[in-house]
Amino acid sequence: MKNNQFINHTRRQFVIGAGSLSLLGSGLASAQGTATNLKISHQFPGGTIDEGDFRDRLVRRFAQAVEGRSNGAVKFQIYPGSSLMKVNAQFSAMRKGALDMSLFPIPYAGGEVTETNIGLMPALVTSYEQATKWKTADVGSMFNKLLAEKGIVILSWIWQAGGVASRSKALVSPEDAKGLKVRGGSKEFDMMLKDAGASVISLPSSEIYAAMQTGAMDAAFTSSTSFISFKLEELAKAYTGAQNKSYWFMLEPLIMSKKIFDALPPDHQKLLMAVGAEMEAYGMTEAKKDDIMAGQIYEKAGAKVFALDDTVVSKWRDIAARTAWKDFSDRNATCAALMKAAQQLI
Structure with missing residues (x-):
């Protein structure tokens, strides 16, 4: 990592750490009044919250909702079109804590974590109704546990x-x-x-x-x-x-670095998970439209x-x-x- 990247990453980690020292209950800013800034990277074309690729719109809706409910204590920078880093580098970067979040085609991580290939297993999933059951079924619990052990948290289960x-x-x-x-x-x-x-x-x-x-x-x-x-x-x-x-x-979830997630205050963790879950219905509706x-x-x-x-x-x-x-x-x-x-x- 280059020096300036290291400095910026260290500074961000300090801000997150500082935030965790205070009680942020209703989404108040940290004790020093500094917001937590998270970066979301993905490979899809960028647009607006209302127009363009629905995966980019979903990320923007997620960011808007979290920023609003946290009263600006959690903010986001969104990097579409692989403008921050190449798609194949994102999973490894999140595991290390060098990237915060991505809407990521999970089988792209198959070279690093072979079990993720189940996210695009031919003819294993053949309907959205079947796919939706994964999250709360045994397979979802096992997959969540696996990814957590590899340093990844699933915020939104998105299928296409x-x-x-x-x-x-x-x-x-x-x-x-x-x-x-x-x-x-x-x-x-x-x-x-x-x-x-x-x-x-x-x-x-x-x-x-x-x-x-x-x-x-x-x-x-x-x-x-x-x-x-x-x-x-x-x-x-x-x-x-x-x-x-x-x-x-394909399982194409909104995922987050567990290192970054774990450094956030509990209220912010709950907020990210709650909004992530809310995005799932939107994702399925838009995928079906497409x-x-x-x-x-x-x-x-x-x-x-x-x-x-x-x-x-x-x-x-x-x-x-x-x-x-x-x-x-x-x-x-x-x-x-x-x-x-x-x-x-x-």
């Missing part, structure tokens, strides 16, 4: 459905994948696609456009919202969306739009179960327990 856009032929059923260069979004999704005959490419969703534009990639899976925000309709000739069914569901809107945008742009049914989802689940699900469960006891608990919700 997704689909696949193609530069040429449609990718609907497993037999369509043969010979295509495809981005799945996680190691497990890639395993399923390989079994179906595709070759796979690994990169963040923010880099899909360039890869498709150059022909380095034929098709890409990502969330409906990313299909809108990253304007892939400009390149896609076919789109299979989540307007009906989906076997691509599932419908994405299909409309791609159809208007001239792409052939396809929807999934139970039969096609079942075909993908059969492949996923014998490849990705088995591989994940075989990695270690925690992975096996997480998978078993998640399957109880199917």
